[in-house]
Amino acid sequence: GENVEQHPSTLSVQEGDSAVIKCTYSDSASNYFPWYKQELGKRPQLIIDIRSNVGEKKDQRIAVTLNKTAKHFSLHITETQPEDSAVYFCAAPNSGNTPLVFGKGTRLSVIA
């Protein structure tokens, strides 16, 4: 089945700097890659996703890049703000249209 590895497990950045979180996946049939943000005590919320037919997608300060050959995708947050502090999870389907398998998460701290 799908194996999703996420790095780093913790990340601290100064406010205004960029943050990058990387994930690798094992199933070459995976074709959908979402990123979730989970604030303390709250539900995971979908913040951006990418499908395998594109290499990059951007939404304001957040972008996701996908390298299907290398089987990795990354979350990029620019001009970080304190409210970006949270745990971020990447995910990929187990195979094609099957359930999402989640990475172990990255705890991002943005220091004012």
Next chain:
Amino acid sequence: EAEVAQSPRYKITEKSQAVAFWCDPISGHATLYWYRQILGQGPELLVQFQDESVVDDSQLPKDRFSAERLKGVDSTLKIQPAELGDSAMYLCASSRRSGREAFFGQGTRLTVV
């Protein structure tokens, strides 16, 4: 904005007791998932439904866990008997179809004492 509804938000139960969680997915979402999230880790799938049918329960500890979605809408997850190691957040999620955008409920935080 439509949301996945879960209840209760918090549950404390004694070891060996039975406990049940309820989930109402976003209207029109055929796919429903139950995930378990241990503090500090990512969500792990317990069971997936497509309409009223179970399509993946390979990670569900079937000796003590059961799940149903009788009419293909809301769903119940039961644990009997509860064990100390079951303490976790139980998250329900739904999507229009499997492998696509999944939206999570607020979760039920279970503490087994």
